[in-house]
Amino acid sequence: MPTKSAKKPVAVPEKAPKISVPKAMDVKAVDECGISKLTPEALSLMADFFKVLSEVSRLQIVCTLKTGAKNVTEIIEETGLGQANVSKHLKMLTQAGVVAREQRGVCVYYRIANPFLFELCDLVCDALTMQVEQQSQQLKQLSQLRQSR
Amino acid sequence: MPTKSAKKPVAVPEKAPKISVPKAMDVKAVDECGISKLTPEALSLMADFFKVLSEVSRLQIVCTLKTGAKNVTEIIEETGLGQANVSKHLKMLTQAGVVAREQRGVCVYYRIANPFLFELCDLVCDALTMQVEQQSQQLKQLSQLRQSR
DNA sequence: TCATTATATTACCACACGGTAGTAGAATCT
């Protein structure tokens, strides 16, 4: 018997949650749209897209690019993030096609590849605002009920 | 010297990446919108929202709800996911305010809380489709260049 | 050539998360 402890089988996961930033997306995976009747591959593409936007640091970086292209040093200064960290996130954002890379001399400038992203974020922001306000309203009513009891 | 190996300090991360599904969102965090000039708290809310949508299984669940409210068993059948797994994801989706929970007798029905979600997904889907087609186009041109060389 | 600046990469740790098996609780049926 190996000393390494018994190592229970623990069952193979139903899906390998392989997270690889979409480098060159598979053609014909998204295809006909409308969320329902989407192939798992299409859903995977969507999930990867959302995943890229699901970290505060990356959103911070996106924010700094709202006012135009910036080089890495500028992004580091504006966000306060570490250099290696920013570099890593920028690589991910680039591979996902969210930002575009452009070398100018020594510096490398990054910009939002598709302004659609801002529309999307603003949309989500509005929706979240409404949601928050709604919840705040409900809380207020609830506390009023408790007071007048 | 302890036998447990030296245990280098390894430096405290610049941010505690605490992932807690937004239960009742903080009021006044999103506030004035427009992606730039967003507080870190607002960005955190956005990131959490995107994170909920950044997993294939959860997108699958959302897809099944496109055609109307479903109970857990129906969702399990349609998606092929495990029961505990679906339950966990549904809890997360509920806490994030993406889906709404409604008990009917023994069964619990879930539905999309805000149809805005579908618009959003369709939007992203369209954008990804365009991106994919564009890349496919570029690849085609590239291969043509290589052929005629 | 050596130093400096700007960016990328690597190795590493801690930990958050997805999936599973097993169990618990609640409602309904026999």
Next chain:
DNA sequence: AGATTCTACTACCGTGTGGTAATATAATGA
């Protein structure tokens, strides 16, 4: 009461990922 069905929860494992320090690379300047 016991059995069954539906859903939720807990404990656990493996792994993906964010952050960091250190190093590499490349361009520019002294």
